[in-house]
Amino acid sequence: MKEGWTYKKLGEVCNLYQPRTISTKEMVADGKYNVFGANGIIGKYNEYNHEYPEILMTCRGATCGNINISTPKAWINGNAMVIHIVNEKELTKDYLVHALTNIDKSHIITGAAQPQITRQTLSPLEIPLPPLSEQQRIVKQLDEAFAEIDTIKAAAEKQLSEAKTLFQKALSKAMTPKEGWEEKTLGEVTIFSQGIQVDVNLQTELYSPGKVRFLRIIDVTQGNMPPRYIDDPGEKYHLKENEIAMVRYGTVGYVCYGYEGVIANNLFKITIKDKSKLQSNYLQYFLKSNLFQSHIRKGVGGAALPAIKFGDIKNVQLCLPPLSDQQRIVEELDELAENVKEIEKLNNKLTAECDAMKQALLRQVFE
Numbered sequence: 001m002k003e004g005w006t007y008k009k010l011g012e013v014c015n016l017y018q019p020r021t022i023s024t025k026e027m028v029a030d031g032k033y034n035v036f037g038a039n040g041i042i043g044k045y046n047e048y049n050h051e052y053p054e055i056l057m058t059c060r061g062a063t064c065g066n067i068n069i070s071t072p073k074a075w076i077n078g079n080a081m082v083i084h085i086v087n088e089k090e091l092t093k094d095y096l097v098h099a100l101t102n103i104d105k106s107h108i109i110t111g112a113a114q115p116q117i118t119r120q121t122l123s124p125l126e127i128p129l130p131p132l133s134e135q136q137r138i139v140k141q142l143d144e145a146f147a148e149i150d151t152i153k154a155a156a157e158k159q160l161s162e163a164k165t166l167f168q169k170a171l172s173k174a175m176t177p178k179e180g181w182e183e184k185t186l187g188e189v190t191i192f193s194q195g196i197q198v199d200v201n202l203q204t205e206l207y208s209p210g211k212v213r214f215l216r217i218i219d220v221t222q223g224n225m226p227p228r229y230i231d232d233p234g235e236k237y238h239l240k241e242n243e244i245a246m247v248r249y250g251t252v253g254y255v256c257y258g259y260e261g262v263i264a265n266n267l268f269k270i271t272i273k274d275k276s277k278l279q280s281n282y283l284q285y286f287l288k289s290n291l292f293q294s295h296i297r298k299g300v301g302g303a304a305l306p307a308i309k310f311g312d313i314k315n316v317q318l319c320l321p322p323l324s325d326q327q328r329i330v331e332e333l334d335e336l337a338e339n340v341k342e343i344e345k346l347n348n349k350l351t352a353e354c355d356a357m358k359q360a361l362l363r364q365v366f367e
Contacts, residue, residue, distance in 0.1 A: 005130045010083070011123030013091050018059065018078040018119070019049050036070050038079040039063055048073040055097055056080040059117040062225075065105035067097055081117060095135035098142055099127050102362040128366060138365055145361050149354045160347045163340050170336055171289045174329045177319035182277075187314030189278050191271045194248070195263035196237045203228040213261030215239065217247055220256040220267075230262060237262045244270045244284050252306045253296035257284040268308075282326040285333050286318050 010016065022045060027035055031044030038058045051073055058066040059081040070076055083100070085091050108121040130138070177183070195215075203214055211229035218225050239245050240260060247254035249266040256267065257280075263269060270287070272278050286292055295316050296308065321329070 002128075002130070004134070005128050007126045008129050009123060010125045010127055011119075013086055013127070013129070014096075015082075015084040015086060016119045016122055017082050017084075018080070019076045019082060021078040022075065033073050033075055034071050035075045035077060036068065036080055037077050039066060040068055041071075042077070045075045047075060049075050050082070053093070055083040055085075055093060055100070057083060057100070057117065057122070059122075061115060064109045064115045064117050067100050069093075069097065081119070081122060089132065091129065092132070092135050092139065094139045094143070096127070098139065098362060099366065102359075102366045103127065142361060142365065146358060149357055153351055153354050156347045156350045160340075160343050163343045167336050167340050168290060171285060171333060172291060174333060175286055175289050175291050175319075178321065181319040181321045183317060183319050185314060186316045186318060189273055189318070189320070190283070191273060192268050192310045192314070193236065193271065194268045195245075195265045196233050197265040198230050198233075203230055205229070212238075214264065215245070215256070215259055215261040215267065216264045217250060217254075217266055220245075220259060221247070221251055221254055233262060239263050239269055242280050244280060244287065246270060246287065246308070248308045250306065252308050253287075253293055255284055255287045257281075268310075276323070278320055279323065279326045279330065281330045281334075285330065292316060292318075 022035065024043065026045070027043035028046050029044060031046045033045055033048040034041045035043040035045050036056060038061055050070060053072055053074075054070045054076065056068045056070055056076065057080065058064055058068070060079045068080070076082055083096070085093060085096060103125065105117070105125070108117055108125060109115050110118070110121060198214060204211070205226045205228060207227075207229050210232065212232045214228040214230045216228065219227070239256075239262070241258055243257075245256040245259070245263050245267045247256070247266065248268050256263075270283070272280055272283060292313075295313060320326075
């Protein structure tokens with residue numbers, strides 16, 4: 001322990017509680033106040049249950065232990081634990097955020113299928129408590145260093161954003177109809193089929209003969225979760241590597257291509273009727289383009305729980321060039337997409353290094 005520092009249990013210096021949760025159906029698209037869930041803002045509401053910013057800890061799910069701060073006049077849901085300081089003359093909010101970010105919280109997380117942190121496990125967590133002047137010095141030191149690191153991250157993220165914007169412009173230009181292209185609707189050239197719902201108790205992370213990969217939204221949008229396997233439900237629900245699926249609920253319109261397995265019920269497969277008229281890799285680029293995605297945004301705009309209705313997209317127009325032109329367009333877009341991927345890899349590497357630098361600075365201060 002550093003000279004002049006003490007340790008106190010979090011429950012001794014803070015009130016810990018989970019507020020009442022409102023459902024997504026109760027949220028209001030153009031509400032006055034932010035609604036905070038486990039990992040930040042999840043919607044809007046016309047009432048607030050906390051007037052001032054509060055420290056929040058994710059207390060359910062894979063990100064258990066993450067720290068957020070709410071905005072003033074916000075509604076905080078019960079899957080975030082509120083950590084309200086009792087006496088800010090003894091402990092400052094900004095200091096506590098840094099201290100909690102640094103502390104290893106793995107030992108207070110319980111539950112396997114659904115990780116969670118409870119008030120009972122969080123309350124005994126010990127935090128270092130230096131004098132108030134030392135807290136203020138630490139906050140100033142870390143905030144200045146973190147601001148410089150964030151500037152580096154922001155520059156890299158800007159470069160990636162610009163690369164994605166240029167790719168979208170090239171994509172829209174490539175998909176703009178030209179003379180001789182055949183005009184069709186999405187419903188005329190493809191078939192939509194929804195995935196299957198499988199209870200979590202019937203999913204396993206252990207592969208065995210007869211099991212097949214189960215593709216969930218998190219597997220295609222994040223890709224950093226251990227794969228799940230299920231009993232084979234039949235060919236109807238299988239997605240092959242050269243076939244296309246799309247996210248139907250939540251992250252609506254997200255295009256999944258290059259995956260193989262059985263798709264969950266919040267995904268749906270888009271099967272091409274006649275492959276002599278339309279290539280799958282050309283179609284997946286069309287579906288990623290603003291020509292299609294604008295229809296998705298228009299169809300789900302303002303919904304508390306966005307969802308794609310097949311009827312909303314079956315009449316979307318797409319123009320089919322000859323197969324030779326489709327192939328040429330795909331090759332050009334593949335090259336541009338690869339450049340974006342390289343920039344994204346560098347950005348991810350830099351982000352990880354910046355985050356590691358922050359952790360090193362926190363350890364230097366607190367350990």
